[in-house]
Amino acid sequence: MQSSSTVKVRSHYRPNSGTGSPGGRPRPKRGFPPLGKGLVWGGLVTLTATVAAIAGVGIGFFSPWTRGLVQQIVPGQSGALEQSQGDLFPYHISRPINILVMGIDRVEPTEAEPNVDEFGGRSDTMLLVRFDPRENSLKLLSIPRDTRVFIPDVGYTKINDANAYGGPQLAARVINRNLGEVPIDRYVRVTTDALQELVDLVGGVEVFVPRPMFYEDKTQQLLIDLPAGLQTLNGQQAEQFVRFRYDANGDIGRVQRQETLLKALQNRLSHPSMIARIPKAIGIMHKTVDTNLTMEEILALVNFGRQLDRQEVQMVMLPGRFSQESEFDGRSYWVMSDAGKRQVLRNYFDVIEEVPTWAETPGRSPERLRIALQNATDDPQALERVKEYLLAKDFRNFYETSESPQLLAETKILVQRGDLDGAHYLQQTLGGGVVEASSVGDLGSDLTIQVGLDINQWLQNPATTDNLSPQPQSGEPGF
The missing domain is CATH 3.30.70.2390 (Alpha-Beta Plaits)
Structure with missing residues (x-):
């Protein structure tokens, strides 16, 4: 599907139809004890990845790869899902997999365009996620939506335009070419409006809001109003927390808060009461996810997740700087650092270059x-x-x-x-x-x-x- 042989994203996507404590700082709290390795954690990793993807920090919910990458541990079994009888253990990934995860602003149909692709809008979030069975690790690269990149037939613009111009295929190709030929095996697109449902489903998430967040845009019917301090956010508040960008760091501050939310989700999902809620979360995802997954691939992901401890999830943001007003005709960008990019690709994605660390x-x-x-x-x-x-x-x-x-x-x-x-x-x-x-x-x-x-x-x-x-x-x- 790609001109680059290293990018393998199937064409299973719908084509675009258009272009604290009183008087001081809160004391640290003891969280729930970790559940350790096992089936429960595998399911929780999957759910965490789902919520995180929607929130803008996803780890590639139900991240898919080809059947060729999913192997049977038990000899003699076919790939038929019904033979597994719900047993996760026959499925595993055979090599490191890179997944492109995008949180998409849903495109609503209109009278003029009743058949518009709801996943065809700009990406509010873009992440590259690596599932590495060799290191038993999950690595996540957050790519700020304002990152300046070259898009074929478009020119230099912000990376969040890529999905709107050509869907996940183009988005994968843009990342591949701008980040040094990083292979991308699969994609997941999730509409951002699922965040509220999922956070409410898990009973909210505990987050420390470092400063008051207030913003109102009556024309867009948008109100963000969060006080400072440690608090449990419901779904609506969690969306406000991750989408607020009206501070000194703008979009980069959002990326940092998204990582904070992911940590909070991991803590919340380590509670045993979350186990019974996973099926309902999967139901929510069914209507909000566009991907080329197969059921065997889902099971392989869960099987991988059950072997992970929380400390084996590593996150990093694409290094760079804010553009200056004198650059790029005054349009604001996140300008990636070539040296920082090489360091991240080497340490997190095994892209080896001749530049020493x-x-x-x-x-x-x-x-x-x-x-x-x-x-x-x-x-x-x-x-x-x-x-x-x-x-x-x-x-x-x-x-x-x-x-x-x-x-x-x-x-x-x-x-x-x-x-x-x-x-x-x-x-x-x-x-x-x-x-x-x-x-x-x-x-x-x-x-x-x-x-x-x-x-x-x-x-x-x-x-x-x-x-x-x-x-x-x-x-x-x-x-």
Whole structure:
């Protein structure tokens, strides 16, 4: 279907007919205990992926691939679904799969165009998701809707136009060509209006709203009104949370909130009461999803999901910058970073180029890592102590950002631009902190350290450079 042999998206799509606590920050809470590996988690991963896709952070709900990629574990069985009798275990994926997930603004029919394709509008969300059975991981790349790309026969424009011009086939080709020939195996398109139903179905999601969000557009009958603080959002409020873009970071702030919502969904779906609601969620999806899935492929995805722990889900946003008013005739874009793009594709999608990563750069220096420091404790002097610690470890390129509105029990190292090697090196240097692969830190950083209430534990940790992987000499690879 594609001119590029690496992109394999079936033509099963309908063609377009047209172009906290009082007096301070809330204390950390204990969540539900994880359910561990098993069938339940597989179903929850599937449901999380569904809701997330609609919310704009999807992990590729019911992400499909060809029957050739779905193998029978039990010898002698045919591919007939009825022979499985609902048993998920005969199905698995045989190699890494890349899925394009798009949340689409539904196109409503009119008298002039009664047969309009409801999935033919612009994409409100675009993600590239990698299911990797070799690493037993799920990796998600959020592509901001304002990303500047070249679309054949159209020219340079925003990437969210691709679906409207040519459906998932064109969208896949645009991503493939602009991101360095990343193979795309399948697509999923979900209308964004399903978010409210699904969040309400799971009983809402607990999210910390960092600041008041208010916006009203009477012509579009749109009202967003969320107070700041920790709260349980219903479906309508969750949609407001992920679609609000009227702050300093605009569309990029949306991407970060979408990742936050995904984490909240994962926490919510780990509750045992969610199991009984999965069939109803599938019913909701039946009317809101356009994809080339088969039932065997759905079962293969669930079987893959049942082997995942939550920490094996890694998220990253396409690195880049906001365009300047003097560029591109004043039209606002997200301009992708070539170096950042290569790093993400290498670390998350196994696209190997001749450009070395930070970890492989001869004579690498910690000074190359740009680190943001955020205070998530009730100690106003916490960051000063962290700065002294970093200086003693030869880190120089760090800066403070605004304090976290929420206290954290555990220090986090947020991988803002996909540099997983650098994050683990920093973690090893500190002797503490949890690496979290999500782009919800400071936009200007490579890594953001959210200093938690466990600061005394790792500041007193005897970690020294003697414990670390040796610094490579010229010509030696890192790590």
